[in-house]
Amino acid sequence: MCADTPATSDAVDYKDTLNLPKTEFPMRAGLPQREPGWLARWEEIGVYDRLRDKAKDGSRKPFTLHDGPPYANGNLHIGHALNKILKDMVVRSQQMMGRDARYIPGWDCHGLPIEWKIEEAYRAKGQDKDKVDVVDFRQECRRFAEGWIDVQREEFKRLGVTGTWDKPYLTMDYHSERVITEEFMKFLMNGALYQGSKPVMWSPVEKTALAEAEVEYHDRQTDAVWVPFAIVSGATGETEGAKVVIWTTTPWTLPQNRAICFGPDISYGLYEITGTPAESWAKTGDRYLIADKLAPEALAAMRLEPTMHRRLRDVTAGELAALTCAHPLRGAEGAQGEWDYDVPLFPGDHVTDDAGTGFVHTAPSHGDDDFEIGRKHGLAMTYNILDDSSFRPDLPFFAGEQIIKPNGKPGDANKVVIDKLVSLGKLLARKRITISDAHSWRSKAPVIRLNRPQWFAAIDKPLGDGMDQYGETIRTRALTSIDQLVEWTPKTGRNRLYSMIEARPDWVLSRQRAWGVPLTCFIKKGAQPTDPDFLLRDPAVNARILDAFEAEGADAWYKPGAKARFLGNEYDPEEWEQVFDILDVWFDSGSTHAFVLRDREDGSEDGIADLYLEGTDQHRGWFHSSMLQACGTIGRAPYRGVLTHGFTLDEKGMKMSKSIGNTVAPQEVIDQYGADILRLWVAQSDYTVDLRIGPEILKGVADSYRRLRNTMRFLLGSLGDVTAADRVDPADMPELERWVLHRLSELDEVVRKGYAAYDFQGVFQALFNFATTDLSAFYFDIRKDALYCDGDTPRRRAARTVLEMLFERLTTWLAPVLVFTMEEVWLDRHPGDASSVHLQDFPETPASWRDAALAAKWADIRRVRRVVTAALEVQRRDKVIGASLEAAPLVQIADPALAATIKGVGMDDLCITSALSVMEGEPQDDAFRLDDPGIGVVFHKAEGEKCQRCWKILPDVGSHGHAGVCGRCAEALG
Template sequence: MCAETTTPDYKSTLNLPKTDFPMRAGLPNREPGWLERWAKIGVYDKLRAEAGSRTPFVLHDGPPYANGHLHIGHALNKTIKDMIVRSHQMMGFDSRYVPGWDCHGLPIEWKIEEQYRKKGKDKDDVPIVDFRQECRKFAEGWVDIQREEFKRLGITGNWADPYLTMNFHAEAVIADEFMKFLMNGSLYQGSKPVMWSPVEKTALAEAEIEYHDHKSHTIWVPFRVVSGATGDLASAKIVIWTTTPWTIPSNKAVAYNPTISYGLYEITDTPDESWVSVGDKYLLADTLAAETLAKARLDDDQWTRVRDVAGDELAALTLAHPFAGLDGADGFWDYDVPMVDGDHVTDDAGTGFVHTAPSHGADDYEVFVKRNWIDRMTHNVGEESEFLSHVPFFAGLRVFDQKGKEGKANAAVIDKLVEAGGIIARGRVAHSYPHSWRSKAPVIFRNTPQWFVAVDRKLDDGMGEHGDTIRSRALTSIDQLVKWTPQTGRNRLYSMIEGRPDWVLSRQRAWGVPLTCFTKKDTLPTAEDFLLRDDALNARIKAEFEANGADVWYEDGFKERVLDGIADPQEYDQVFDVLDVWFDSGSTHAFVLRDREDGTPDGIADVYMEGTDQHRGWFHSSLLQACGTKGRAPYKNVVTHGFTLDEKGMKMSKSLGNTIVPETVVKQYGADILRLWVAQADYTADQRIGPEILKGTADSYRRLRNTMRFMLGSLSDFSESDRVSAADMPELERWVLHRLAELDITVREGYRNFDFSGVWQAVFNFATVDLSAFYFDIRKDALYCDGDTARRRAARTVLDILFHRLTTWLAPILVFTMEEIWLERFPGDESSVHLVDFPEATPGWLDGDLATKWTGIRKVRRVVTAALEVQRQEKVIGASLEAAPVVHVEDAAIRAALDTVPFDDLCITSDITVTGDPAPAEAFRLPESAGIGVVFEKADGEKCQRCWKILPDVGTHSHEGVCGRCEEALD
């Protein structure tokens, strides 16, 4: 019986990858441990302490509101900021980030009022300081909650010492910044229509408004001509159309546009039921006449156009108010109603004439300001949208009730118009209408005394380098001092600033920084001495706030104390309105950037980064505020992200059930997957997120993780003695270094321009296409099977270089995963990828000629691998090493290039033949690779039991069943 022979098992002689780095990330369970580790090391503080002469780079945090758990928009926003901060730190800056919170304002006040109502308490019965303390406590609680939620996302920053707008120093600076407007003459008290919330009983800024569909009454009201007309106009009526019947009692004029074509129309017949009569004459815009008369139930044959009416005829007319002469009105509306021309009047809708109530409309108000008719303003509507007691017929009736539902005012006005013969048609229309974004209730335009900053008043403050008004400084800043990402942000903010009215600063609420000023009693707001302006007084107020916070303003005896020796307290009233919270957050440049050690030397941030809604919010208010107190914008770069939508592109809504909560994503996938979703998206547009998108993100993450795992395994015992210089490397390795040098430029430029999706795509494609599918695939053979060869040492040197580049380049994005990968190679109590910089660029690696050569080589390789894949799918071969194809290449230069490289190794075949002979008809070709054909041939010889190549010399060496290369390795 013959002894059975077996081939030796050579597996133990291979240099197989060794790593404990797991395929499964387990991020949800493991990420908290890295957070604890960073806190223990004190990574953020360590970077600040070791900054040395690094140039400071500061992203100033737009403060989220301290009210409620984080939503997906918060996660997007803070992650983008974190990527900016981390990437600039790793590019050599001292990159500082102080997180902050907006703590004052109505939403918090509203929550405390809700708590009171549940307990049956009346807010007005609670001392205001006690109420404010409860607001402060509420905000503190949510700051702590949100801080932990942000930290869980891997956001770096000075979490131990954030800024809060309710900190005593912040309140002192906010007051001080306000008093700068007091002193420079731009502050004034005016009476003009502002957007007013009847539910919240306060004025609102444009940034606090959102628009929703709303169904309004529509009425067509005729105004009788009483003078200024001749002939057939003397008995005519001008018809207006409005969606706010409640403003009719406050009408003071009717506006027209002399560029519109108007006509006189006479009624020749009427239906059985009608509010018009035969012989009535109406003035209407020609393009709207038929539609208007149809609303009055008239057919086309029941009216006729009498003649044209010129603009100068309209200008001469005086009208009567529809309620003029009514019994019981005591002459309240017995005044002349003039005609006024206005560019805001169009013939797109309505009648071509606009009912003008200057106390309840922005355009209406401007028309009256233009004519210096401010003394004709009305004050007919109170803070609850109720008609005041002096208004006949309607006193006490509200436009909207305390829940934002329609009150009785509109219906009562319409009924009175019907009674007075002052209406020809009525209806309802659904349209976009302003609502408070907090209460979601409709708002009204209401004339009320408010405090304003004049944006066009010339300032003599010694800061006129960029203009002498707030508006001119803001526009100059936008155009000359700030870089915009994307550029559309510039256009949006510029047009807003260009056309904005004066800034309304005051709010009639309790929780906020008060308007720290005093007004002289029995003095008109226009008088020079109406406002008490005194530097010593301002310094006292600031010192009081610094020591005790803004609550001190409300303490008994405060006025007397701060005015002592400066002015007689009995002659002055103390203002108790609070500042718009946008002024609070707009002032953060002063108490954060200017005043903190971790701010900036000039009080100007390198970057402000928020959502696109902040063009009318924080970007806007910060610009106005700083232009008034610094003379320029407080930022050098403004970066804007879009909104977050669901997978179908729909706005997220709890009622639709399509919201994505960051906490849920983190628990399922881990924060790094959420961060990768941010990096993959073009944040300058709206982004979509949902289960399928997150699955795709997780798949990309797994592919990258596999790439990094291969590198770790192949570098398990790498040491400096294995390193070789670039000059001594094979061409394939030098090509990889060339690609790295190209990528270094792309990555740095991308991070500098805040283009994270560009960085991610470039690095990810390199890792998965150039590395995993090409370089690693080729070099596995040398890494596993070579002995201590120059080729293997070169490959491992390149892998080490790749490791340092990829882990650091991706650390700002995948903060947890890159830390895990780094520690796998460099464990230690103080070790962290977040304590190192990007490796220095090596421009010497760039080799354009080499890159061109390898472009041709890879082109041929793609045809070969595609041809072999066909054979594999048809089960002719099981692996590419069973092949020895013949490759026909027409291009002589490419053939010459292929002769200089081990092309069989590049194609992972056991042998290969390159020829310039014409390819036979049966050769495999790719349409995009003309002049290249591949004829399949099987490899000759036996299979090497160690490297699996099929070669003729297998079995001819001392070690059984191996090829010559493996024989050397085994020896």
């Protein structure tokens, strides 16, 4: 085989007679410096708009990936990059498969994170936020968001992401605020909206309710306590005078206790104390009801040895249900009768015997299960805890004590409750333990479950809105949508969202903040939430509000005279109270389908997105809220497909943290390697699980990129001056070329199916393996000799025809991933002011290229070739030869059919030897074997002289009229 730059004899230099590759495509990519130029070029020639123009004749079916809006409050992190790159690969691949793939980027602009930043600035200046005019404050929030949108837009564009960057959607646009309000009004008018008092996630630091998606769980230490509740009625026999022992990790909730729950299927026993050490708070003769599985741990916590107690008998669920206890604080001096009520026992399916005592103290004001038990049995709600998490000022013993301090640190509420129990002799044990507890992901402070009057969307109420195809309630519509209307990638996403929606409570819509879309409703003064006229439901009032919001934005709600303006002449403003809570920002983002997919000209034809694509955390976030919101307003899910990706971790699999110093900033990767390397990292990773990234991983990605770049460089160099006249019909090509076309046909199917299934890893691995194994290490390696050394032969023309077909497919197939590099490759062969690979579709691949029989034959040929090349590598290692062209091996094959096949092809060219002979028969004992004992190779050196043009060692060198060359080279020289 001819080398890339063969040496020549002293007499004649044949280098200039070779067809060596010619290309200006550089080995070194220089992506960090060159990528911005391509971005500017795409903007200049209007690639995105030109793609939309291609669809104006209606020939292309629309595809809409609806962008889950990132939050406008900081520089991008690597998770942002992963998300936006995945979205871009979806959009580009769908476009190149013949769709009209639209992408409208957007931003989430309202809410507490931005408001918190403005408040921090106020605190730093010593200003009181509450003394600032609310409209002025909201304008500061708007300006803050606008600044970060501009920053993030440029950072996203630098990743090579295409879309309507000049016309994104913003939840704070006036039209958006109008539509969010209109969507809320649908809940108002169809009866889903109601005001209730039930436990919500409450941030004492931020003084607002939070959604589940706005909290994160961290370990923290707390006091677990074992508290006896004396039985006052319903006991029989030995249970008379006994005590029910509860266990809790939130002692501050005990003053709000109203009941005790037990597990109807749990085994309970009556335990008697027969002796106590001095340090125990238990007393000899006391009898305690405890779950049998948990009794040893509970009694040990009371510092009792196993010899100090005995089990008297079983206690049945029926006996437990008949019991009534006294609150531990009942009758305490100074209690002023606050706790002089009975504490009944109820069965509860939420009770387990995994930890504690098997008895759950129940405070309806501070837990979802507790609330449901309270509602079922008519228990009283308590209002002992204020917004700042302090006990109400008139509560005996505990007035003013806080659960969480304003700085987010624990207050003394737990301590004072425990101390009081100790002083009254109503504590059996305490223990410091670590629990996983909810924290606000903004302030990082703990949150509590607290009943507060809030606005809710009822998800189990029949709406009667005529959109009952998938159910009458929000929950049934959502569950039906999940199973019947949505394709999940990966499939596990279905189960996750289904279980969340199946078990979730009503949606808390209200927040006690200022920056957002207000709950535009009025309540009748003096009316109760259960009264039919409690809420004003008037289409004319709603219309006035919507018109104002379209023109002025949601600030109109806060301007002087707004109440009278919106109520009009029909209602007396003195009789109505204007609500100033703002909507949960998840309602904002959940409504985006209406003002993006429905209202925009470049939205979706039916208002439904083909795909929502976000991280797995959005099962409880955007996927979830969008589903609930749309099921309440359009009766179904707003999407046909949902794709979820994992989180980004460091190389060791640890969560990234600035304090640890293991973060990877997208801009740092771009500055060092270029955005295409970041995109390639995404394509090489399994995004359905958590993805690792770090310096060593990026080095590996860069190495893969270099190998692929070299493949493309060889293609460009070898195509050079090829023209239409050089092309050969596939039917006239040698088998090796037809085998390549067969592989292209297979790959076309893999690529299209892979991109359609969003399997970018599968697509890239198939293309990378093809490029590096089938092409660089096999086809290119073999055909270099013909490309460099042949004259204008049919073989060389066929090879160049195949290279052109390879070029067209590889550049377009890889363009959704390597957007910059494939543009560079494309322009090398298609220069022009308006040319771009991103204006192309994947080329059609003829079905006639598929040839299974030929593929099977060449699988056998490659199997034999592997044995030959392995045998030659041994000779090279042992320094018997320096290059494979010095060899003329004998291949011995036991299988007659295989031997006949191998004899029928030019194995010397395929194995890059100067000669090669094939013999049918069992390989001799000293033949080299690999994994098939029926194939052996006996090494022989090539005989003859070395051709000074192609480097083959042949007997005829020098006998064809040109000094030092073989017959083939002499013919090429003419």
